Amino acid sequence: MRVSGSVDMNEAHVVDIACGSGHSLAISDVGDLYMWGRGTSGQLGFGKFKIEVQSNGRKQKGGGSSEEDEDEDEEEEGSEAAVNSGGASKQPVVDVGNENLKPTKVKMKGGQEPRTVAGGDEHSMLITHSGLLYAFGSNRDGQLGIGRPEEGGCYIQITPTPVVGAISKNKVAQVSCGSSHSAAVTENGVLYTWGETFNGRCGYSSAGTNMFVPTLVPDFSYIECARVSCGGYHTCVLTVDQRVYVFGQPDARLGIGDR
Numbered sequence: 671m672r673v674s675g676s677v678d679m680n681e682a683h684v685v686d687i688a689c690g691s692g693h694s695l696a697i698s699d700v701g702d703l704y705m706w707g708r709g710t711s712g713q714l715g716f717g718k719f720k721i722e723v724q725s726n727g728r729k730q731k732g733g734g735s736s737e738e739d740e741d742e743d744e745e746e747e748g749s750e751a752a753v754n755s756g757g758a759s760k761q762p763v764v765d766v767g768n769e770n771l772k773p774t775k776v777k778m779k780g781g782q783e784p785r786t787v788a789g790g791d792e793h794s795m796l797i798t799h800s801g802l803l804y805a806f807g808s809n810r811d812g813q814l815g816i817g818r819p820e821e822g823g824c825y826i827q828i829t830p831t832p833v834v835g836a837i838s839k840n841k842v843a844q845v846s847c848g849s850s851h852s853a854a855v856t857e858n859g860v861l862y863t864w865g866e867t868f869n870g871r872c873g874y875s876s877a878g879t880n881m882f883v884p885t886l887v888p889d890f891s892y893i894e895c896a897r898v899s900c901g902g903y904h905t906c907v908l909t910v911d912q913r914v915y916v917f918g919q920p921d922a923r924l925g926i927g928d929r
Contacts, residue, residue, distance in 0.1 A: 673773060679696075679704050679772075682702060685699045690707070690789025692791075694706055694789070696787075697786070697796075701784060701785075703778065704776070705770065705774055705776050707770060709770055712808065713789070713790075714776070715828065716774065716829070782802065784798055790848055790849060790850070790852065790900075792807050792808035792850075793808050793809070793813050793814055794807050801843070802838075802841075803833040803842045804833065805827065805833050808825060809825045809827055811866040812864055812865045812880040813852050814827055814833070815835065815882070816832070816833060818882040833884060836862075836884070837856065840856040840857065842854050843857045845898075848902055850866040851864065851866045851872055851905075852865050852900065855896065855898050859910060861890045861893075862884035862885060864881040864885055865881060866880050867880055867881060868903075870918055871904055871919065872885070895907055895909055896909060896910045903919035904919045
């Protein structure tokens with residue numbers, strides 16, 4: 671069945687696609703980004719949300735929106751948001767819901783045009799033609815790579831936001847999203863991973879701490895990488911000399927036999 675959306679999408683020449691757990695992404699040959707599916711954590715790159723948390727027995731309310739929704743009514747359906755309250759009681763989520771049944775064009779700030787996209791459980795990533803890496807959606811486990819949210823701040827990022835750290839000083843060639851972690855390879859073959867680190871899915875030990883900024887994988891310091899692919903709980907790497915390496919959840923998905 672052919673995807674149908676706006677007139678723009680119907681007439682677009684799509685050159686790249688990706689799927690997350692419950693959402694989809696597409697890029698046209700002129701750099702237009704289209705998103706559809708579940709957007710309850712901001713992974714569609716647009717929408718509105720409101721926050722209502724319980725802190726020390728008192729309700730606190732807040733909210734936000736993507737740039738294109740700022741003038742619309744605040745009670746309109748939008749994406750889910752959550753905060754970590756500074757009080758004794760922490761109630762994380764008020765879900766106001768957001769499922770987009772047809773592809774919608776997402777605006778990029780600064781005239782940047784996406785070249786390729788990737789989707790995870792509750793987050794999305796894209797690389798622009800200039801090699802810049804952007805992320806949006808849930809940053810609960812650091813999977814966006816935009817830094818740790820401030821104490822009491824919201825971990826939902828609705829609009830595409832530049833990824834920070836050393837990787838931002840390099841042109842990124844390829845990116846992949848897992849359920850709650852991400853990985854990317856730069857044009858000079860350097861591998862970065864970030865997000866949830868449980869069971870070694872990021873390729874290094876972090877003493878149980880998630881990584882909120884893209885981090886070099888030590889074992890690949892002297893190995894030039896060509897591509898990376900993230901599963902839900904593991905990661906595969908293809909090197910330029912056509913070797914495959916795996917790390918993560920220690921079971922059959924790694925393909926390393928009974929070790």
